[in-house]
Amino acid sequence: MNVLFFGITKDIVGSSEINFSNELKPVNVAELKKQLIKSYPEFSKLNSLAVAVNSEYADDDLPLNGNEEIAIIPPVSGG
Amino acid sequence: MKKVIEIVDEIDTAKVYAELSDANSGGICVFVGAVREFTNNEEVVALEFETYKAMALKEMEKIADAAMQKWSLNKVVMRHAVGEKGVEEPVVIVGASSAHRDACFEACRFLIDTLKETVPIWKKEKFKNKTVWVSAHP
Structure with missing residues (x-):
């Protein structure tokens, strides 16, 4: 499972993308x-x-199979 | 209905009139967001914006489509900048044109307010001796 990180979550994990397959x-x-x-x-x-x-906001009960593009979205602050 | 939805490195504010103007529009309303020098009395050196571009473009499309459903609009522009921006530089521009002014005024406000709530773009404030991700913490 590959996960993308943005904004402050990228700083917290120290990377913009991590493979958590194992x-x-x-x-x-x-x-x-x-x-x-x-x-x-x-x-x-x-x-x-x-x-x-x-690339769509997901509800908590959405099932995952590990092949999706997954991104962690911290509080947005555009504008 | 013509839409312009973009994430760009630099915003050219002069382009927007031509993009929104058309023969059926008696009103054009535009909002420009820019970098302010002070946040809570602290001097800001720059803002740095990053985005999840594929998703941000989709979310901006949804907002433009929702505005089009709510109001009778002829054209809509939503454009956000990424990268480092200094004081007074434009970082976002949204606008709409319509036959009469009420629709474009209301739509313009909706476009920027909703963009700030849902579009995956993040802003880091750079002060002289620290940096802060805006809105990250309570």
Whole structure:
């Protein structure tokens, strides 16, 4: 499972992309968030933490098979 | 209905009139967001913007389409800059044109307000001795 990181989450993990194929096998978005927060406790201090699957905001119950493009979306601040 | 949706390195504010102008539009409304020198009395050296471009373009399309559903618009422009921007430089420009002014005024406000809520773009404030990701923490 490949995960893209942006903004402050990129700084927290120290990379813009990490392959978690061996470590993470979440069945859905909620589980992915839970596993990432366990690995990176700093994530729990953010105002929000959204997940995009195939470049669309994903609900917590969306199932994952590991082949999607997954991105972690910290609080946005454009404009 | 013509839409211009872009993420660019530099915003040319002079282009937008030609992009929004047309024979059916009696009103054109444009909002430009720029880099302000002070945040909470602290001097800002620059802002740095990054984006998840594929998703940002999709989200901007959705906003433009929603505006088009809500108001009778002839043209819409949404353009955001990425990279490092200094004080007074434009970082975002949105606008709409319509037959009468009410529609484009209301749509313009909706375009920028919704962009700030949903489009995956992140801004880092660079001060003299620290940098801060805006809105990241409570």
